Amino acid sequence: MMVKLRPDKQNLEAGFTASITIFKNMGLYPGDSFKNREGVELIVKGKEGSNEWYIESVDD
Amino acid sequence: MKKFISLFRALIKNWFRSKSGVFFSFLFPVMLLLIFSTVFGGQESVEYTLHVQNNDLVERYEFSLDQNYTRYLENGTVHEEMREAFEEKDHTISPDASMSKTGDKSWEINDNDRWYGLEENETKIDVYTLGDQVTCLSENFTKGLRKTETLDIVTLDRDVNVTEYFEDDTSFGESRRALIISRGFQEKALDKSMELRMKVIQDTMDRIGDQYDMNESEEENFTERQEMVDRWANRTKTGESAEVLLLTSEGDQVAPIIEGTVYGVVNNFNQRMMGVEDSTVEVESESIGRKDLEGADYYLPGLIAAFIMTNGIIGVTGTISEYKRNGTLKRLISTPLTKANWIFANVAQQTVLAFLLTGVMVLLGVVVFGVQVYPNLYALGFIFVGAVAFCSVGIVLGGLIKDVEAANGAGNAIAFPMMFLSGAFWPLERMPSYMQSVAKVLPLYYFHRGLTEIMILQDPSGAVVPFLIISVFGVIFMILATKVTRWKDM
Numbered sequence: 324m325m326v327k328l329r330p331d332k333q334n335l336e337a338g339f340t341a342s343i344t345i346f347k348n349m350g351l352y353p354g355d356s357f358k359n360r361e362g363v364e365l366i367v368k369g370k371e372g373s374n375e376w377y378i379e380s381v382d383d
Numbered sequence: 384m385k386k387f388i389s390l391f392r393a394l395i396k397n398w399f400r401s402k403s404g405v406f407f408s409f410l411f412p413v414m415l416l417l418i419f420s421t422v423f424g425g426q427e428s429v430e431y432t433l434h435v436q437n438n439d440l441v442e443r444y445e446f447s448l449d450q451n452y453t454r455y456l457e458n459g460t461v462h463e464e465m466r467e468a469f470e471e472k473d474h475t476i477s478p479d480a481s482m483s484k485t486g487d488k489s490w491e492i493n494d495n496d497r498w499y500g501l502e503e504n505e506t507k508i509d510v511y512t513l514g515d516q517v518t519c520l521s522e523n524f525t526k527g528l529r530k531t532e533t534l535d536i537v538t539l540d541r542d543v544n545v546t547e548y549f550e551d552d553t554s555f556g557e558s559r560r561a562l563i564i565s566r567g568f569q570e571k572a573l574d575k576s577m578e579l580r581m582k583v584i585q586d587t588m589d590r591i592g593d594q595y596d597m598n599e600s601e602e603e604n605f606t607e608r609q610e611m612v613d614r615w616a617n618r619t620k621t622g623e624s625a626e627v628l629l630l631t632s633e634g635d636q637v638a639p640i641i642e643g644t645v646y647g648v649v650n651n652f653n654q655r656m657m658g659v660e661d662s663t664v665e666v667e668s669e670s671i672g673r674k675d676l677e678g679a680d681y682y683l684p685g686l687i688a689a690f691i692m693t694n695g696i697i698g699v700t701g702t703i704s705e706y707k708r709n710g711t712l713k714r715l716i717s718t719p720l721t722k723a724n725w726i727f728a729n730v731a732q733q734t735v736l737a738f739l740l741t742g743v744m745v746l747l748g749v750v751v752f753g754v755q756v757y758p759n760l761y762a763l764g765f766i767f768v769g770a771v772a773f774c775s776v777g778i779v780l781g782g783l784i785k786d787v788e789a790a791n792g793a794g795n796a797i798a799f800p801m802m803f804l805s806g807a808f809w810p811l812e813r814m815p816s817y818m819q820s821v822a823k824v825l826p827l828y829y830f831h832r833g834l835t836e837i838m839i840l841q842d843p844s845g846a847v848v849p850f851l852i853i854s855v856f857g858v859i860f861m862i863l864a865t866k867v868t869r870w871k872d873m
Binding site for chain 2: 328329330331332334335339341342344345348349
């Protein structure tokens with residue numbers, strides 16, 4: 324009945340912003356690109372001087 | 384479904400780990416139920432203290448003066464000859480004493496706190512002082528006050544200055560209320576009642592004269608008696624009514640109750656003085672709710688409703704804010720959870736808390752206060768609808784306001800005024816009329832009214848309108864919650 328709610332890069336969408344730790348827990352670093360569950364290709368971006376990273380669509 | 388259950392369990396566990404969450408959701412309402420039911424729900428009837436000073440004393444004959452002294456009966460200071468005559472009878476009158484006329488053949492001398500009454504007879508002047516006994520009528524009036532179940536009568540000595548008495552002693556608190564029965568109460572009451580009785584007789588005779596046909600001799604006889612009554616009526620005219628002075632302090636919330644009770648006793652007294660033993664209208668009072676309800680029974684639905692509302696609005700907004708602040712929400716967003724999972728898990732958590740809260744409150748009510756009312760299926764259904772509705776408000780606030788502190792503040796700003804303005808903690812009738820209008824546009828008003836109808840009055844049909852209002856309110860906010868919650872962007 325119970326499922327573990329684990330963070331997974333396949334659930335992410337463009338525009339997602341979170342702390343660096345959350346990205347690292349999913350094994351993601353700035354410059355990494357991957358496809359989410361819907362098949363959209365995404366890329367991790369870092370913000371200068373910020374402790375948050377974000378996701379962008381590669382097409383953008 | 385599995386994801387929903389996992390999140391629901393996580394929310395419940397997290398809530399139990401939060402000491403402040405448990406305190407404000409359970410212990411705080413429990414404390415309020417204990418305080419409200421103990422302070423305002425006592426079984427003993429409430430009595431309010433009223434100090435009574437009866438200055439109407441029976442006059443006592445002291446001595447008589449020779450008729451020659453009639454020449455010294457005049458308004459103003461007491462003539463020296465008169466003072467000397469009093470001195471001979473062992474009654475010293477100071478030069479400051481004043482004399483005044485009180486009736487056709489009656490005078491009085493006031494010398495500081497001493498009083499003398501003088502009555503002219505055909506051969507002499509009788510002098511009276513005040514005895515120690517209060518008059519029969521003033522005593523009966525005090526007894527009438529004592530008989531009411533509302534007043535606790537405390538007798539004040541006659542030498543007490545009431546204003547100074549209350550000012551000197553701070554221990555009176557709000558019970559600075561006094562009723563002063565003036566000297567001459569009995570005499571004036573008797574004179575006035577005679578005057579009024581004569582008026583009634585005059586009026587009755589006028590009506591008889593207007594309504595009934597009489598022959599010549601009857602009419603002559605009747606007119607003669609009518610004239611006699613008119614003469615007596617003129618003779619009994621006094622103009623002055625007996626007076627009692629009721630003193631209450633400003634801001635005394637009980638003053639209107641005291642005034643109402645005193646007026647009731649005065650009216651009854653007036654009727655008795657007019658010879659009315661029976662009443663034309665009798666009031667029987669019966670409760671329209673269940674008769675054996677205690678104070679806790681009345682507070683229970685209001686408190687349950689109020690805290691389901693605060694748990695829904697403040698609790699959910701607080702959870703969302705906390706999850707945002709510590710990054711839990713971002714982690715949840717990056718899991719397979721959907722927006723629907725998030726919304727419904729929160730709603731489910733609040734519904735379970737609402738039922739738990741209801742159970743704890745009712746259990747406490749039964750054990751501590753012997754509560755006679757239990758939430759039935761209708762009440763449980765209404766509690767479910769209420770929990771969903773107010774939780775939806777919390778989700779809307781959490782989704783709409785991005786700033787964590789602002790969202791928390793908005794939750795408090797909405798929930799706390801609504802809690803106090805809706806009449807959940809005290810009867811709406813005690814609030815000013817414009818506040819009552821405000822209460823009636825608040826959803827909490829309909830929530831606790833509906834619960835009261837079901838749980839207290841056991842009339843589910845009376846809760847139909849409140850149920851419909853809260854349901855519509857819930858549906859609107861549930862739709863709003865799904866619209867404003869941008870799950871991947873929170």
